Each structure stands twice: as C-alpha cells, then as structure tokens.
Amino acid sequence: MSNDQDKNAEAPLDARLRERLLLARAAPGDRLMLADATLLAALDGTRPLTPGERVALQQSPLTLRRFRHLALERRSQAAPAAANDPVWSGSAGMLRAAASALALEQMVTDDGCWTLHFLQADGGWQVVLALSAEAPFAARLLREQPMLRVVDGGGAIILQGRLDADGECERAWPFDGEPAAHFQLYGAGFMVEPVSA
Amino acid sequence: MRLPGTRYQEHGWEQVRKLLGHCSLQAFRQIDLRLVLDPEQHGALLDAYTEAVAASLRAHLRTSRAEAPGNSYGDSVSELALSLLFELQAQPAFWQAFMAAMAQEHARSGAFWDNPVSDGMLRKKVNDMYVGLRDKVDADNYIVATGRDCSPNKIYTYRMLDMAYGEIARLFAAWEQHREQVGAILGRELAGLPIEVRQMKSIAGCKAEWVIRWSESLERFDGAPGPLHTRSKRFASLKNSPEKIAAMLTEIGAYEELSANLDSGEGWEGDAGEAALWLEDYWRVIGESEQQEHAPDVVDQILQAQEDAFADVLAGEPSDAAGPVELAASAAQLAKEQASAAALSLSPRYLELARAAQDAGSWTLRMLHAESLPIRLAVYHKLLGPADDSYPDAWLDPATGELPSLQQLAALDGISMPTLRKRRNEAIDKLTAANRAAA
Numbered sequence: 164m165s166n167d168q169d170k171n172a173e174a175p176l177d178a179r180l181r182e183r184l185l186l187a188r189a190a191p192g193d194r195l196m197l198a199d200a201t202l203l204a205a206l207d208g209t210r211p212l213t214p215g216e217r218v219a220l221q222q223s224p225l226t227l228r229r230f231r232h233l234a235l236e237r238r239s240q241a242a243p244a245a246a247n248d249p250v251w252s253g254s255a256g257m258l259r260a261a262a263s264a265l266a267l268e269q270m271v272t273d274d275g276c277w278t279l280h281f282l283q284a285d286g287g288w289q290v291v292l293a294l295s296a297e298a299p300f301a302a303r304l305l306r307e308q309p310m311l312r313v314v315d316g317g318g319a320i321i322l323q324g325r326l327d328a329d330g331e332c333e334r335a336w337p338f339d340g341e342p343a344a345h346f347q348l349y350g351a352g353f354m355v356e357p358v359s360a
Numbered sequence: 361m362r363l364p365g366t367r368y369q370e371h372g373w374e375q376v377r378k379l380l381g382h383c384s385l386q387a388f389r390q391i392d393l394r395l396v397l398d399p400e401q402h403g404a405l406l407d408a409y410t411e412a413v414a415a416s417l418r419a420h421l422r423t424s425r426a427e428a429p430g431n432s433y434g435d436s437v438s439e440l441a442l443s444l445l446f447e448l449q450a451q452p453a454f455w456q457a458f459m460a461a462m463a464q465e466h467a468r469s470g471a472f473w474d475n476p477v478s479d480g481m482l483r484k485k486v487n488d489m490y491v492g493l494r495d496k497v498d499a500d501n502y503i504v505a506t507g508r509d510c511s512p513n514k515i516y517t518y519r520m521l522d523m524a525y526g527e528i529a530r531l532f533a534a535w536e537q538h539r540e541q542v543g544a545i546l547g548r549e550l551a552g553l554p555i556e557v558r559q560m561k562s563i564a565g566c567k568a569e570w571v572i573r574w575s576e577s578l579e580r581f582d583g584a585p586g587p588l589h590t591r592s593k594r595f596a597s598l599k600n601s602p603e604k605i606a607a608m609l610t611e612i613g614a615y616e617e618l619s620a621n622l623d624s625g626e627g628w629e630g631d632a633g634e635a636a637l638w639l640e641d642y643w644r645v646i647g648e649s650e651q652q653e654h655a656p657d658v659v660d661q662i663l664q665a666q667e668d669a670f671a672d673v674l675a676g677e678p679s680d681a682a683g684p685v686e687l688a689a690s691a692a693q694l695a696k697e698q699a700s701a702a703a704l705s706l707s708p709r710y711l712e713l714a715r716a717a718q719d720a721g722s723w724t725l726r727m728l729h730a731e732s733l734p735i736r737l738a739v740y741h742k743l744l745g746p747a748d749d750s751y752p753d754a755w756l757d758p759a760t761g762e763l764p765s766l767q768q769l770a771a772l773d774g775i776s777m778p779t780l781r782k783r784r785n786e787a788i789d790k791l792t793a794a795n796r797a798a799a
Contacts, residue, residue: 176740176750177723178635183743184788184795185642189452194663199507201661205645212649215660221646221796224450228504230645234638 186224196226202233251300253356258346267343277355281342288336290322305330310358316350361522362619365505368494372430375437379425384486385479387412393473396462406455407781417442447497458489520587521608524571525563532557544577545570564613568602706757717754727794731787734773737763738784
C-alpha cells in the first residue's frame with residue numbers, strides 16, 4: 164500500500180506498462196539524442212546526466228530504447244558468464260531446536276544447498292562447509308570457485324575460503340565456546356555468502 | 361538481408377505486406393471511411409482501424425501464410441504484421457500520409473472505397489504506408505542495436521546493395537550464359553572461368569566496383585537502367601563513393617555471418633523481468649541526475665545539440681497525493697455490474713473479481729484511481745495487448761483467455777465505444793506525463 168516502495172521493486176505489470184509508456188509513444192522527429200559514452204557513464208554513475216541531457220533522454224523514446232539496450236547489456240555482462248546457470252547470492256540457515264539438546268553435528272541452510280558439519284578433533288572443533296551436489300548453482304560455484312564466507316547471526320566470520328574439488332571447505336572452529344552454545348548466543352542463525360572483491 | 365536490430369528486411373516481408381493488405385481491406389469494410397475527410401477524426405479512425413486489423417489478423421492466425429516464418433529470428437508473418445500494425449500508433453506520420461493520400465483520391469473520384477473495383481488501389485495505398493513504416497521502424501531498431509545513426513533511406517540503400525549482390529551472384533553462377541555481362545561487371549574480357557566467380561562466397565566478398573559496373577551496364581543487358589544510374593537522383597552520389605558501398609557490403613556480410621547461428625535477435629518487446637531491470641537503472645540514473653542539479657556547470661553532451669528544442673521542460677509534477685485507492689465497491693454498484701457482465705457472457709462477478717485482483721500498491725492504479733476499472737483495463741489492452749503474461753487470471757475472459765474486448769469493456773462501463781476510447785486515450789496521456797516526470 165505504501166506509495167514510495169514501488170520505485171525500485173516494480174510489480175511486473177507496472178514495469179511492463181511503464182516500459183510501454185516510455186518506449187511506444189509517438190515522438191515526431193525523434194532521433195538519437197545521447198551518445199553511448201554519455202549513457203554508459205550515467206549508468207556507471209561516473210558522470211550523472213546534466214539536466215539538459217536528462218530531459219533529452221526523457222523526451223526521446225529512441226534514446227530511451229538505446230538506454231534500455233545498454234542497461235540490459237551491462238547487466239548481462241555483470242552477471243557471471245554462463246547466462247543459463249542460476250545465480251546464487253547467499254543462503255541462510257537456523258539452529259534447529261532439537262539440535263541444541265545434543266552436541267551439534269550439523270546445520271543445513273533453509274534452501275538445503277549447504278551443510279555445516281562440526282567435528283570434534285584434538286580437544287577443539289573443526290567446521291566443514293559442504294555444498295550439496297543438488298544445488299542448482301553447484302556447477303557454477305565448483306567451476307568458478309569464488310571466495311565464500313560463513314557468518315553467524317551476529318555477523319562474525321565463522322569460516323572463509325574456497326571450495327575444494329569435492330565442494331567442501333574445512334577450517335578450525337574460531338571461537339572459544341562450542342558450536343551449539345555459540346549459535347544460541349548469536350541469534351541461532353548463520354549465513355553462507357559469496358565474498359565480493 | 362539481416363542487419364543488427366532489423367526485423368522486416370528478409371524474404372518473409374512479402375507475406376507480411378500481403379497479409380496486412382488483406383486484413384486492411386477487411387477492416388475498411390467495418391469502419392467508417394468517410395472520417396478520412398475530417399482531419400479531426402484521423403486519430404479515432406486510426407484506433408478503429410488498428411482494432412479491426414488486429415481482429416482480422418487474429419482470425420487469420422492459423423492460416424499457412426500467417427504461420428510462415430517472417431524472418432530468421434523466429435518471428436512469424438502474423439507476429440510481424442501485428443507488431444508493425446501497432447507501430448503505426450508510435451509513428452503517426454505514416455497514418456497521416458495515408459489519410460492524405462486517401463483524401464486526395466476521394467477528391468478525384470469520390471467515395472472510391474465503396475467500389476470493389478478500387479480494392480487494388482486501396483491495397484496499394486496501404487502497401488505504401490507499410491513499406492515506408494517498416495524501413496522507419498527498422499532504421500530505429502538499427503540505431504537501438506548499434507548506437508549508430510541510421511535512416512529509412514539508409515536501410516533502403518542497404519537493401520538495394522543486397523539485391524545488387526544477389527543479382528551479381530546469380531550472374532556469376534551462370535557466367536557462361538552471361539559471359540558478356542559478367543565481363544562488364546568485372547571490367548575485362550573473360551578468358552575461361554573468372555576466378556572472382558569462385559572467390560565471392562558471400563556479400564562480404566562482393567566488390568564495390570562490381571556493383572557500380574553492374575548498375576552502369578544494366579541498361580545494355582536488361583533495357584532498364586541500374587539503381588545507381590536511374591534518372592531519379594536517389595543513389596546518384598553513391599555511385600561515386602565506392603568506399604561507402606564497400607563498407608555497407610562488408611557490414612551486411614559481417615552481420616549475416618555473425619547472426620547465421622540464429623542467435624535470437626534482440627526481441628525488443630522483452631519480458632516483464634527485463635522491463636523491471638532496466639527501469640530500475642532508469643530511475644536511478646534520473647535520480648542521480650536530479651541530485652546533481654546544482655553541480656558546477658558541466659557541458660551538455662547532446663548529439664547535434666539543438667539548444668532550443670529541449671529548453672522547455674515538461675509540465676509540473678503529477679499529483680501524487682491521492683489517498684488510498686478505492687478497491688471495494690458498493691452493493692448497488694455490484695448489482696449493476698453483474699447485470700452488464702452477464703449480458704456479455706462474462707462471469708457476473710467479473711468486475712468484482714477483476715477489481716480484487718488489482719495490485720493495490722500498483723503505480724498504475726494510483727495514477728488512474730479516478731478512472732473506472734474497464735477504462736484501466738482498456739489502457740492495458742492498448743499498451744500491452746489483449747494477452748500478456750503479467751495479467752492476473754481474474755482479468756481474463758475465460759472464453760478467450762484474453763482481456764475482454766473493447767466492446768465488452770465499453771458495455772461493462774455502460775459507455776459507448778468512442779467514449780471508452782476517448783477516456784482510455786486521456787488516461788494514457790496522463791500516465792505518459794506522470795511516467796516521464798519520473799514519479
């Protein structure tokens with residue numbers, strides 16, 4: 164119902180309609196008003212459009228169509244290489260109530276794509292992040308091996324590294340307390356996310 | 361011929377043209393062509409024409425002509441015909457020229473459109489309109505795809521060169537029967553198989569001099585002058601610019617090679633996801649520009665700057681202060697709606713359910729809260745067409761799977777068709793103004 168939430172998260176129908184309103188209107192004598200360099204600089208935020216350029220863009224459906232073309236091209240280039248692979252931007256999980264009773268052995272993200280295993284070793288703990296082979300983005304992550312990070316509910320880093328060929332990443336548990344107690348202290352949640360450069 | 365962005369330049373165009381001609385003749389039997397004589401009515405006539413032709417195209421959907429491929433990007437003949445029909449709305453100059461041609465003919469021979477003998481003439485005028493329109497649309501498509509300037513004349517020139525190449529290739533293939541003409545093209549006497557015949561594998565291998573000599577010598581072999589050498593001045597300057605011809609031939613060839621794997625071309629209609637993505641960029645860019653309003657003077661980088669053309673900034677902000685939109689309706693209103701819906705073979709609760717299916721946070725709804733639901737649906741009908749993936753099911757007529765027709769919408773609203781069209785167009789104007797002001 165809010166009046167200001169829609170600008171960034173357009174409902175699909177609104178977006179379609181507004182696109183048509185911008186692009187399919189009659190503009191006699193319309194021509195390309197702005198060069199690609201001007202449009203790209205505005206898209207990159209390195210040089211905002213001047214008021215005159217802004218009006219030129221708003222009043223020229225043809226220039227807007229070029230803008231649309233460049234914007235979509237730019238986005239598809241920014242997206243990782245294989246356009247068909249699903250994009251992954253992070254997975255979250257919670258500590259299950261039942262787990263707290265026993266020594267914590269594992270936690271799974273809500274999407275089922277990641278498991279955190281906890282292994283007791285030499286008086287301390289090891290934590291292993293494992294990617295499920297079923298994850299829709301598994302192929303891409305194994306291929307691209309991005310830097311990954313697991314953070315707890317308080318934002319502290321539990322683990323950071325890249326997956327090995329088996330889709331796992333093992334590190335020493337970095338905190339003093341044991342895992343179950345730690346998660347209960349910090350919101351009972353955790354998050355697996357790519358580390359942006 | 362394929363060029364970046366173009367849709368209407370391949371062999372399928374002939375069928376698109378014929379289908380549009382055929383459906384236009386059908387449409388003319390349903391609309392009042394006397395309005396041609398009243399310039400005030402040309403806009404209304406275009407609306408009526410567009411609807412009638414669209415209906416006729418839909419009726420032809422299953423014919424073999426309509427289903428045939430219209431280009432190598434996967435658009436069928438009927439899809440291309442329909443999209444070109446809707447381009448008329450955005451390019452009113454072509455409709456105006458058509459109206460002028462019709463009025464001129466009327467001045468000469470009265471209501472010629474009533475006489476079936478004139479069908480050929482009518483078809484020719486329709487044809488002229490779409491032939492011009494397709495090159496304008498494709499010139500714009502080319503600009504959008506490449507960022508380079510283009511014009512209908514340039515598209516026409518590309519096509520002429522493509523045709524010239526086709527003729528030269530045909531002559532090369534049968535060089536033994538056309539020894540003398542091939543010699544004239546190559547500029548030397550032939551002694552046995554000319555190597556050029558084997559070397560020219562595509563339009564990219566066609567030399568500009570050959571095109572010029574082919575055109576120059578055409579009158580000698582065919583009786584009619586070649587396109588570069590007609591008395592009309594159309595391509596007169598081109599024959600002295602072999603480097604320009606060479607660049608255009610190379611461009612056609614390079615793109616045909618690039619697009620030969622049939623990577624689906626840029627479907628500029630796109631989908632809802634794309635619309636949301638680039639609009640997000642658009643609002644951001646506009647917003648960042650507005651915040652820079654008082655930045656130290658940066659020079660406008662407007663192409664071929666025409667200062668005055670952009671000096672007058674558009675009218676004030678749209679009133680965005682509307683209260684919460686009325687989604688409910690009174691009992692009396694419901695009863696009335698149910699009566700009119702039933703008369704239209706829609707579900708009696710059609711309007712009620714369609715109203716509930718509106719997205720209450722929708723920008724469109726907020727902008728058009730003063731309009732009736734049938735008017736809002738008519739706006740979608742015109743801008744997105746009767747069927748679009750983003751329509752809620754409750755908006756669709758179960759019998760067709762599409763939005764109700766304009767007749768149905770007018771009846772639902774208890775108003776006449778002309779009134780519905782008028783209010784719909786006013787609503788679109790309102791949206792356009794609000795949208796441009798980056799609400």
